[in-house]
Amino acid sequence: MKTLLAGNPAVAGWAQAPVSPWSRFGDDEWLLDIRTAGRRADQNRIGWALELPEGAIISETAWRSLHRTAKQFLWSMTVNPPTGRKRLSPASVHSKAVTLKTMIGWMALDGLETFSSIDAGAVERLRTWLPTRPGLKAKSITANTIVNYMLVLKDLYRQRAKLNDAPLVDPLPQETTYEAAGLTPATRGAIPFIPDPIAISLLNAALQWVENHGPTIVRAETVRRQAHEAGLTQGTRRQASDHVRKALRRINLTGPAGEALLGAHAVRHAATRLVEACYIVIAGFVGMRVSEILSIEIGAIESHPIAETGVEQAYLVARLFKTVDQHGGRMERWIAPEPVVKAVELLEQLSAPLRKASGRRELFLVKNTQYGEVVPVTHMHIGWRINDFARHVGVPLHEGEPWAFSTHQFRKTFARFIARKDRSQLLGLAEHFKHASVAMTARGYVGNDFDLRQLIEHENRAETATALERMLLSDRLAGRMGERIAANNARFRGRAGEQVRRDYIEFVLTDTDLRIHACDYGWCVFQRETSRCGGEVGPSEAGRSPAVCLGCANMVIELRHAPYWRDRRSRNLDLLPRANAMTAAVLTEVIEQCDTVLTRIGEKDE
Incomplete structure (x- = not known):
C-alpha cells in the first residue's frame, strides 16, 4: 500500500495541504477556520504533539506514526471522502480529531501499534473500554458517543487505499456502526422538551423581565456606567464607586423583585440576568438554534411589508450555520414577535459599551475575567446562565429536582408547541406573537x-x-x-x-x-x-x-x-x-x- 501511495503525487503531498488558512495537515498544531457562533476558542484548535500516556505498551515511533495516520485520514475525508459522503467541514474535522486522539490513546494501552492490526477482537475491546475510560465525568457514555468511534473505524477501512496505515479487514463486517454501538430505539435517547409547567414559568418570568423591567434595568446600568466613567476622571476607583452610589440613589430605581438598585453590584447583576431573559425570550418564541441566536449582531431587526396588505412584519436577521454550505453561515430571517423585538433592542443597549470597546458587532458579548478581553458568549456559557436565571426566578421543581435546561431544549419545546397547536397556557403566551393564528406562526417561523x-x-x-x-x-x-x-x-x-x-x-x-x-x-x-x-x-x-x-x-x-x-x-x-x-x-x-x-x-x- 505504501508503494502505491508513494507513487501518487496527490496523496504523497497530503501533509503540505492546507487544513485552514493558518495550518497544514502535517502540522502538530491546527488552528481551524470554524466560524459557528458560540464555540469556545479551544474548540478551534487541535494539538497533535502528545506524550505517550502512562501505562502505554507501544513504542514512541509507533505513537507518532498513529498520529500521523490520523492526520492523513482527516485529510482524505476532507478532500476525497467515500462515495456519497460530504467532505468534512472544519467543525467535523475538530470533532473527529478528538475521537481519533482518544482512540489512539486506547491503542497505546492495548498494544496496537498500527491501525492495520485492528480486528473484530480489538473492536470489542474498544467498546468495552470506552464506558470505563479514565477521565470520564460520568460512569458511562451514551450509545450515540460510541457510534462516533465505530464510524471512524469503518471510515478508516473505507479509506484504506488512500492511507499509509488502515484496517485491512472490515472491523464491522456483520453489523452497522449503530448496531455495533448498541444504539437502538430504546437506547438512542433524545433531547427532551421542557415540561409545560416549567416552560410556562420560565418563559413568563423572562417576558416579565424583558417587557416590564427591561427599560428600568437598562436605565440603571446606563447611569451606573456613566457615573463610573465620570468618577474616574475626578479621582480614584473608590471615589468613582461613591459617585456611582450617589447617582443611583438620585434616580432611586427598583428591580424585578422590588429590590433597590442602589449599588453597582445590584445593577450589574440585574443587567446580567436581563441578558439571560432576552436569550430565553428569543429561544422560546422563535425556535432558533443557539449558534443562530449568538450570531445576532447590531441592526438585526428588519421590517418588511406582508404581501400587499400594507402591514409591516418584523424579522430577526441572523446566521444559519447548520445544513448550509456557505462557510461562516448564511444570513437568514425569522419572524420576530413583539417581545423578541423588545429583547433585541435591550441587548443592543446593554452590549453597546462592550461593542465599542472591542469593535465587535455581536449582541451577546462578555468581558473575560482572566484577561479583560471582550469575547462572544459561548454555547456552554449561555447554557450555564439559563440555569442560573431559572434558579434566580424560582422556576418550580420537576419531580422534586431542578430541571436541567440545555439550549436545544428550547428549539424542541418550540417545535412541540407548534406541532400541538395547543390552546392552553403556552398559547396564552403566544398572544405576544400578534398573529392571526398559530398556523401563521408555524408557517412563518419555520421559513426556510x-x-x-x-x-x-x-x-x-x-x-x-x-x-x-x-x-x-x-x-x-x-x-x-x-x-x-x-x-x-x-x-x-x-x-x-x-x-x-x-x-x-x-x-x-x-x-x-x-x-x-x-x-x-x-x-x-x-x-x-x-x-x-x-x-x-x-x-x-x-x-x-x-x-x-x-x-x-x-x-x-x-x-x-x-x-x-x-x-x-x-x-x-x-x-x-x-x-x-x-x-x-x-x-x-x-x-x-x-x-x-x-x-x-x-x-x-x-
Whole structure:
C-alpha cells in the first residue's frame, strides 16, 4: 500500500495541504477556520504533539506514526471522502480529531501499534473500554458517543487505499456502526422538551423581565456606567464607586423583585440576568438554534411589508450555520414577535459599551475575567446562565429536582408547541406573537429551516401516537368521535391487545396522513369533510371552540381534559345567580354540557 501511495503525487503531498488558512495537515498544531457562533476558542484548535500516556505498551515511533495516520485520514475525508459522503467541514474535522486522539490513546494501552492490526477482537475491546475510560465525568457514555468511534473505524477501512496505515479487514463486517454501538430505539435517547409547567414559568418570568423591567434595568446600568466613567476622571476607583452610589440613589430605581438598585453590584447583576431573559425570550418564541441566536449582531431587526396588505412584519436577521454550505453561515430571517423585538433592542443597549470597546458587532458579548478581553458568549456559557436565571426566578421543581435546561431544549419545546397547536397556557403566551393564528406562526417561523420542519413533524407524529394510545386504551371517552372509539376499541385494550394496538398505531403513522391535534379541552382527530370549525388541513384556531367542537364528529375528550371542564362548569355556576333569564339559559346549557362530558369520561363517578 505504501508503494502505491508513494507513487501518487496527490496523496504523497497530503501533509503540505492546507487544513485552514493558518495550518497544514502535517502540522502538530491546527488552528481551524470554524466560524459557528458560540464555540469556545479551544474548540478551534487541535494539538497533535502528545506524550505517550502512562501505562502505554507501544513504542514512541509507533505513537507518532498513529498520529500521523490520523492526520492523513482527516485529510482524505476532507478532500476525497467515500462515495456519497460530504467532505468534512472544519467543525467535523475538530470533532473527529478528538475521537481519533482518544482512540489512539486506547491503542497505546492495548498494544496496537498500527491501525492495520485492528480486528473484530480489538473492536470489542474498544467498546468495552470506552464506558470505563479514565477521565470520564460520568460512569458511562451514551450509545450515540460510541457510534462516533465505530464510524471512524469503518471510515478508516473505507479509506484504506488512500492511507499509509488502515484496517485491512472490515472491523464491522456483520453489523452497522449503530448496531455495533448498541444504539437502538430504546437506547438512542433524545433531547427532551421542557415540561409545560416549567416552560410556562420560565418563559413568563423572562417576558416579565424583558417587557416590564427591561427599560428600568437598562436605565440603571446606563447611569451606573456613566457615573463610573465620570468618577474616574475626578479621582480614584473608590471615589468613582461613591459617585456611582450617589447617582443611583438620585434616580432611586427598583428591580424585578422590588429590590433597590442602589449599588453597582445590584445593577450589574440585574443587567446580567436581563441578558439571560432576552436569550430565553428569543429561544422560546422563535425556535432558533443557539449558534443562530449568538450570531445576532447590531441592526438585526428588519421590517418588511406582508404581501400587499400594507402591514409591516418584523424579522430577526441572523446566521444559519447548520445544513448550509456557505462557510461562516448564511444570513437568514425569522419572524420576530413583539417581545423578541423588545429583547433585541435591550441587548443592543446593554452590549453597546462592550461593542465599542472591542469593535465587535455581536449582541451577546462578555468581558473575560482572566484577561479583560471582550469575547462572544459561548454555547456552554449561555447554557450555564439559563440555569442560573431559572434558579434566580424560582422556576418550580420537576419531580422534586431542578430541571436541567440545555439550549436545544428550547428549539424542541418550540417545535412541540407548534406541532400541538395547543390552546392552553403556552398559547396564552403566544398572544405576544400578534398573529392571526398559530398556523401563521408555524408557517412563518419555520421559513426556510428545513431541519425545524422535520422536528415539528416528528413532534406531531409523537403527539398523534400518544393520543392514539390513550384513546385505544380508554373505555370512557366523550365527544362524538370519542364515543365511537370507546364503543369499538375493546380489542385494543389490556395486555392481550398490546401488539394489535402497537401495530395499528404504526399503520396510522406510516400509511395514513391522519394527525391528531391537541387543545386544552380535548383531541381533534381531524377530518376535513366533517370539520365544523372550517379548518382546511387542521382545526381552525379562529373557528373552533368548546361549543363548536362538542357538536363535531372529530372530537375526543378523555379524563386528562377534566380540569378544563371542571373549571368551565365552576365559572358558569358562579355567574348564574346574577344572570338575567336569557343569560341564565345559556349558562345552564353550558353547565349541562360540562356535566355530560365529566360523566362520560368518569370524572363524576363516586
